[in-house]
Amino acid sequence: MSLLAIRDLTRRFGGLVAVDGVSFDVHEGTIKAVIGPNGAGKSTLFNLMTGFDRPDAGAVSFDGRDIVGMRPHKVVAAGISRTFQNTQLFEELTALENVLVGMHTRLRTGLVGGALRMPWTVAEERRALERASYLLRLVGAEQYAQTHAADIPHGMRRLLEIARALAAEPRLLLLDEPAAGLNNFETQSLSKTLYKIRDEGVTLVVVEHDMGLVMEVSEEIVVIDQGRKIAEGPPLLIQKDAAVIEAYLGEEGAYV
């Protein structure tokens, strides 16, 4: 059984059909890429999968459970985390604190416990700090632990957002253009990080424009164009797919 099953998902904005009857599956332990030209509906698709938007029709089922209509924080608690195309970090908080916020659904301390600083609050904080430091090391951002997010270089910010998403202990991680704005070296280290994350047992869905990265890391690719799924398969087949070359890569197909 697939971890995530998307069926006939449709979202209209006025006259525009941003996502048009898209169906696909994501299998546990794999990295799946979603590609398509700008405005193809990829980010809308992500929003529909994470409770940030509601579909007009269709279903999203996660581990056999329908998650359409769930509020975003419930989706996180259910086991799906995400990052954003425009990173949404907490600029005034340190990198470590950003990751600690990501652990929100896994910690228990409430207003009363927090204000009174009960012994179990202190113990929970200590465990949380250890785990947050581990996650920063996992993405290679440990040297920025005490730096405010606003002062962290661009490439690191993307990795920090990934660490924050991982802090929720998701089973499924959705990354929206993680390589955008990264240089070659940073993209290389990103692909290593993605493998590390998968090896920790997290399933990944990546929306990405960087074809090098997509072809390298993904086991399966879904191609979206004008809201419709036009192809799905392993990278080697997608590269040769006539419809994909036509719609997505156009005349410049050679650069795949």
Next chain:
Amino acid sequence: MGTVAPRIRFVLFAAASVVIASVPFLTDDRYLLKILTFVGLNAIVVAGLALLLGFAGQISMGHAAFFGLGAYTSAYLTTAHEVPWLLAVAAGTLLAATGGLLLALPSLRLKGHYLAMATLGFNEIMSVLFVEMRGITGGNDGLSGIPFPSIGSFVIDSPAAIYILVWAVAALAFVGAANLVRTRPGRAMRALHGSELGALASGVNTVGLKVQVFAVSAALAGLAGALYAHSVGFISPSQFSLEFSILLVAMVVVGGTGSLTGPFIAAVALTLLQYVHALIPGLSKDAAALIQDWEVDISGLIMILTVIFVPGGLAAFLKRRRSGAGEEGEIA
């Protein structure tokens, strides 16, 4: 979260506590103790408003109304029904929290200016109710003969004792708030302020959290109001006007966002400003009257100058100095 900073914070807190606690031993001037008690009461409200406005980023122009709700509830219960003081204060606090909850539920879907207008409207409505619900509030004449705080036969009736009671509560409020902002719920508040999308994606129930913080903040205002009623013995509607709400917001704005120390200092300074005519010995009558007339304008001017020239408030100064010493990521 360096290793030195918490120690500095602790030393600062301990030093401030010693200074505040030694005041009743240094003076027996009833008027001075009363003024300093008002400083403590405002500090309690500001602890809650700093959480709401400075950390969670939600404005309230209605905190004077919560203060009044606590004051009238506790005053009414003790005068008309002879409810024990402690219970009456608890009831005042709880009613203010409930009021906060009921106001927050619909209005926190609003943002920025709209939230300001909604809470401002709430303050005006409450002001009218304080006047019109004569059976309970005594109308424009107010409520008098409010008993001193007491537990059983132990009555806290000297200005020094009331001063200590109020400042003990203020210390607890600030310690609680300082603890809160460094643990899960407080981090979530600060996250919410930074990026609502990011907070949602981190699993924070943003609406629920805002409502909770609003209720806590209103509860602290209600608690301070109840303590106020029993320390002055007389309350009337004009004490809980929009003007007081604005002064409270000014304290947090001048103190700086994301900080408790800044708003605390601003609360002390802006409260004392109201009584500066009485505090400076040998001040001529004319000068005292002049300051009294312009006090609101001076507070307003300080707020405007802060927003224009130091948007980060006092806290920005504190942080700059600390990060200069090589300690980043600190909550002032």
